[in-house]
């Protein structure tokens with residue numbers, strides 16, 4: 069990937085364990101790389117968007133608190149400005165001609181105003197803190213809620229896209245944090261901008277020359293702050309891939325699910341080494357960033373110092389030439405100092421907002437992407453118990469994959485059929501199961517249930533009628549009972565018949581019986597007294613959940629891959645029973661399996677090869693056809709025949725003899 073000049077290579081100093089030197093930068097980060105390269109003008113133009121997001125969120129959260137926050141900030145800034153002007157009056161009264169006691173007496177009202185403004189300012193500061201304290205957590209929670217709700221509602225296929233997953237992670241984490249800090253910056257900006265305006269007006273009233281000179285002194289500070297913000301962002305973009313890699317290595321080095329292989333393969337030290345290498349390279353970048361930021365800040369400060377010197381020279385010249393009275397010099401100095409402080413606070417707030425605006429950009433991008441990836445709102449409902457599932461010319465490609473997982477598939481499945489999907493690894497069986505059930509939309513072609521195009525139907529109405537027993541079932545961190553009933557929340561089952569049938573057909577009853585608190589045992593090691601299960605036990609719980617769901621279309625994807633022979637036989641008998649036990653009819657069952665002996669009695673067998681449907685028929689028809697199914701079946705059957713032949717068959721008299729030594733008589 070071509071990188072803009074001045075950016076660093078995202079590499080570590082030795083070949084990475086992950087296997088690639090440079091991870092591809094996520095799409096969203098590359099979009100924002102262009103934003104990072106933008107000039108200051110563009111940055112200023114980006115501000116209103118960030119401010120709008122924050123204010124809109126605040127308004128949506130609490131219009132009353134938002135108005136109150138705006139009000140107290142404006143009043144607080146105005147009181148400061150008022151105090152400044154009052155101080156000018158004090159100086160004018162004190163430094164005019166005449167006896168000192170009279171001058172002091174004359175300045176008393178102005179001194180009272182100054183004192184009053186300080187007291188008011190202190191009271192307003194507490195009001196600001198109180199209002200902000202009430203508003204900020206609400207806005208942060210609202211931002212968090214918006215982003216979580218947006219991500220939760222995207223279609224399933226979005227989670228197949230690595231760029232979207234990363235955008236979701238970054239947008240939620242940095243975006244929400246940026247909104248929270250922006251709220252504070254916005255408050256700072258309001259009060260410092262008012263103070264600046266007051267100082268400029270005061271200086272301008274004293275002498276029109278003073279105002280531009282004040283700006284000159286503070287502008288350098290502002291430039292430095294803007295530059296540092298950009299450096300920070302550039303750094304973030306440059307290290308994003310490395311940070312992703314670091315997180316992945318950290319996860320595989322510490323996660324419990326990887327622990328067994330990690331130890332068995334003695335990968336702890338290599339992983340630690342990889343982690344340290346990435347960390348070191350990130351630290352080097354951080355240090356380089358700190359040096360560059362420091363240099364920029366020092367340059368800014370030097371320029372600001374020169375600007376201040378010019379301002380004092382101009383003031384001196386104004387006094388020397390008699391363009392300004394000496395009595396006003398004190399006020400001018402005060403205005404200069406106030407303006408300088410206010411301008412650097414203003415520029416700092418503007419720049420922080422500018423920096424935050426990038427992260428708020430991620431946040432907005434995430435909301436927009438999530439909206440785009442949300443299934444379209446529709447009132448079209450899928451039929452609850454379709455008489456026919458039809459695929460017409462269906463092609464599907466996983467996001468980011470160069471070639472389709474399924475190509476031009478056309479087929480029809482009728483209500484109550486038990487259909488087996490067969491084929492070698494990667495031939496597309498699981499993917500076909502997901503398309504049949506509307507979980508993934510096809511890129512080309514159409515999937516219809518009784519003529520209703522699933523891409524046009526409300527996904528909730530489709531999903532309500534499907535049950536999926538996944539190859540690797542989810543390990544829900546809840547009780548064993550809930551691990552089954554979560555299959556259909558709220559299903560009425562007063563006498564627990566459905567529950568008993570589900571755990572009985574799947575063999576989950578044996579699992580539950582072996583648990584210390586039976587069905588009330590929490591299945592997660594994250595909780596005290598929680599229990600974990602073996603792979604096969606989790607699979608039984610998944611099957612029970614699928615059966616308990618009692619849906620009209622059931623997809624079982626390698627349901628018995630991790631089961632022992634006895635459990636497998638029981639599950640297939642259970643699934644057979646489940647296929648005939650749908651309320652008043654037969655359930656449409658789609659079975660994905662490699663163990664061909666289990667599907668001989670299926671109504672139809674579909675054979676896939678490299679994403680294409682190449683054969684279909686009953687077991688006998690496919691065996692007669694002598695194609696791929698016949699070949700695969702023969703390989704498995706031959707293995708059994710060969711192992712049977714290898715076992716010597718005992719003669720009747722041998723058998724007698726073999727047993728006899730054990731006899732005690």
Ligand SMILES: Nc1ncnc2c1ncn2[C@@H]1O[C@H](COP(=O)(O)OP(=O)(O)OP(=O)(O)O)[C@@H](O)[C@H]1O
Nearest residue numbers: 228466469473491492493494495496497498499500
């Ligand atoms: N989440 C995914 N992202 C990208 N590609 C995928 C994903 N899942 C599967 N694929 C690819 O799609 C193709 C079909 O995969 P699928 O899982 O449907 O095959 P399968 O027949 O079920 O395989 P197996 O018998 O190994 O379970 C394969 O080339 C696979 O690499």
